[in-house]
Amino acid sequence: IFHNGTDGWIGSDTGNLNIQATTADKDVILLSDNGSGSPTAYLTLDGSEARLYANLGIRVPDSKTVDVGGSGDGQFFHNGTNTFITNSTGGFYIDQYVDDGSTYFRSDDGSGGVTNYYVVDGANEINKFYKHIRLPVDSQEISVGAGNDLLMKHDGTNSHIQNGTGDLTIKTTASNEDMIFSVNDGGSQINAIYIDASNNGMVKLQNDLQ
Numbered sequence: 062i063f064h065n066g067t068d069g070w071i072g073s074d075t076g077n078l079n080i081q082a083t084t085a086d087k088d089v090i091l092l093s094d095n096g097s098g099s100p101t102a103y104l105t106l107d108g109s110e111a112r113l114y115a116n117l118g119i120r121v122p123d124s125k126t127v128d129v130g131g132s133g134d135g136q137f138f139h140n141g142t143n144t145f146i147t148n149s150t151g152g153f154y155i156d157q158y159v160d161d162g163s164t165y166f167r168s169d170d171g172s173g174g175v176t177n178y179y180v181v182d183g184a185n186e187i188n189k190f191y192k193h194i195r196l197p198v199d200s201q202e203i204s205v206g207a208g209n210d211l212l213m214k215h216d217g218t219n220s221h222i223q224n225g226t227g228d229l230t231i232k233t234t235a236s237n238e239d240m241i242f243s244v245n246d247g248g249s250q251i252n253a254i255y256i257d258a259s260n261n262g263m264v265k266l267q268n269d270l271q
Contacts, residue, residue, distance in 0.1 A: 082108055157183055233258070 062071050072078065082089045086109035095101035105114040121127055123141040134150040157164045161184035170176040180189040196203070199217035210226040222229075233240050242254040255265040 082106075084108075157181070159183070 062069075064070070080089060088108050089106040090102050091104040092100045092102050102116045105116060107114055121138070123139055126133070126136040126138040129135040130150065132150070134148065136145070136147045136149075138145055155164060163183050164181040165177055166179040167175045168178050177189075177191045180191070182189055196215075199215055202209075202212050202214040205211040206226065208226065210224065211229075212221070212223040212225070214221055231240070237259040239258050240256040241252050243250055244253045245251075251267060253267050257263045257265055
């Protein structure tokens, strides 16, 4: 232990430097000035809880990782441009344990703020999408059912809705509201087929409406 006229030093020239609290359930506390002239605990080795507390913020330089797991299997880091959370062993889980709590996936709203894009609603047990959903690669399918019974896709040329089990039912439940099949006729959008709910479900073709 020495002072060089400017700073104080604690060092070891041989072997490890051990700092140990031998009293049961007591802590090792690293303190420093808090920016206002008062000493503040920055790091606490809590002997009663057998855990480490970082009492103030932690900053890790670019491309240096925060590792968890015996082999550093989970990592969190920023490479100077982007932020990454990586896993190299087993599954990767995001769990919400609060009763009726939700998990929120948010991003920039295009105006400098953040907004919800996707919410896993634990209270109502549903997934909520607050923005458009796009599959940007052709021929990728949206599938529904335990056996992928209902499929929807665009193959780059045509769009397909395919049902592989039971009936395919298209239903409107609004009272007296029609079902309309609309097509594009040389640049003009026309309603080719009406199913008139207020007239006992009568089917009307385009020529019937002229």
